[in-house]
Amino acid sequence: MEPSNSKIAFFSTQPYDKTFFNKYNEGFGFQLNFFETQLNPQTVALIEECEIVCVFVNDIVNETVINQLAEKKVKIIALRCAGFNNVDLEAAKKHEIKVCRVPAYSPQAVAEHAMAMILTLNRKTHKAYNRVREQNFSLNGLLGFDLFGKTIGIIGTGNIGKAFSKIALGFGCKVLAYDIVESEEMKKDGVSFVGLEEIFKSSDIISLHCPLNEQTKHVINTTSISFMKDSVMIINTSRGGLIETSSVIEGLKEGKIGYLGIDVYEQEEKLFFRDLSADIIQDDAIQRLMSFPNVLVTAHQAFFTNEALTQIALVTFNNIKSLLTRNDIENKSALLV
Template sequence: MNSAASLNENKIAFFSTQPYDKTFFNQYNEFGFELDFFETQLNPQTVTLIQEYSIVCVFVNDIVNEAVIKQLAEKNVKIIALRCAGFNNVDLEAAKKYNLKVCRVPAYSPQAVAEHAMAMILTLNRKTHKAYNRVREQNFSLNGLLGFDLYGKTIGIIGTGNIGKAFAKIALGFGCKVLAYDIVTNLEMEKDGVVFTTLNNVFKESDIISLHCPLNEQTKHVIKEESIALMKDHVMIINTSRGGLIETAAVIEGLKEGKIGYLGIDVYEQEEKLFFRDLSADIIQDDAIQRLMSFPNVLVTAHQAFFTNEALTQIALVTFNNIKSLLTQNDIENKAALLV
């Protein structure tokens, strides 16, 4: 292998990067990779930025469709490394077609996302965000801040992977009854007291529904008009997974009608145009997110659930180890990390 090829093999182009990406990936770059960080999203227009890289590292809102993958292959890129667990934004069939390896970080800190989901529940219920602002204005009234006891309530979990499992333990710790739906029953969770049931039963019986499933053809718009109609009046819905699990227009109607009593979303269907950016001086053209944010019983965070020191450390370490394994062995020991 000539020196130019060796240099190319060690160069990684990161897309959709923020200052914290640079901090953590530079800190844990023990293999000596050459790292270039691009703030822009990877898409059919920005793929032209890639010159002399064998590896690209992408995040949740990068567009890695067949058109992009074809250009990556033409530029001799060999590895697409996702620094996240979800991979619905990557055309895996196209990656196979063009012989590109695709890897991900299947589990970085399930607790980070699970804890954020519970934080959203507590904030919406006890209205701590409103109380904080009210007291800062020297308003010590409790009017409008009434909540409910979480103890004894029924929480429904859709998706019982690592994050759903971690969230279930937190919910059980609060003294909640926990229902769960997944295509596979988790026997360990059943021993802890989680009741696995049908999806419709989760909709019908839960006071709070928390989404922890991946986004695919089966789960897209799992929260829609028909499923909302099955739910209890004033149900709370929490989504810290993928925006496409919720049909935005349907939840807006549910909120307007009072069927949905609380909505907490850390993800949004059209978030790639909004999240991870400072748009405070801009006019946001997305009417749906503006409508959602106008409701007093809606809490929106900008894909923040993963954002802990422990999670970012794991993301950097696992991403680098995935890449190193593919370069040296053309395989990854953790099969869940290798998608193609």
């Protein structure tokens, strides 16, 4: 099958997706169909004569959807992201549907956003910006702390965790890390690998950079929070399900959690990537979180750089081309099934 004859159905499409994928498709020649809607059991009916579907983090690609994709003779599910917890890989394997992803696009983009959230929460630059625009030049309530010398705990040391550790070390922080596989490169840089409980107990700031799976779901919960230092800062730029929202709300109310920065949220598929400014949001948990003065929420923005979107488009197209032409991908971490 020639790539130029192949049609790709994109779901959860935003304007910037169209811009970048159309731009870089000039070198591939695919036929691109863009749908703004999420892929789910109802919207799968939109697919007509497509061999490939391209999905994002909040698309639902469960067994029901995959069964319907198989009926429509879809051969490839291409994730334009690194995480794949929303895809039933066993169902895809059963129907001999290939599943690929973008394992690394710009680790620096997410790592830099994590540090930006830390600095914003600490130095309250978002509040200072609004104050000055109202001609309020008072410093009261804007007190922060030196990052230098503080202990930052990193959970998950893949490409993003590694990039973030270099940034944290550059600020003069003591960096602790936890992962199933310890990075020798990070150890040489001065990072200390410790147990998960030690991360909770010793860190002034905890940054989550691990995938979401059965072992990591709700790694931040009532028990883990109880181990943490008073006024701990928690940053999550990975997956919303790593945090048990109700436990974090209690931690904030009790003052145990001093700062929370989240770029992801467990129920984000109903909220993020949409303009809901004229709507009444029914999600009480996110409304409660946003009511805290020491909580910063960004809407899955960490990946959103020119470099990252360029890589996402190129790697996605190259993955699809490789699967169509030789049924394999040279980078084995990109091929899930």
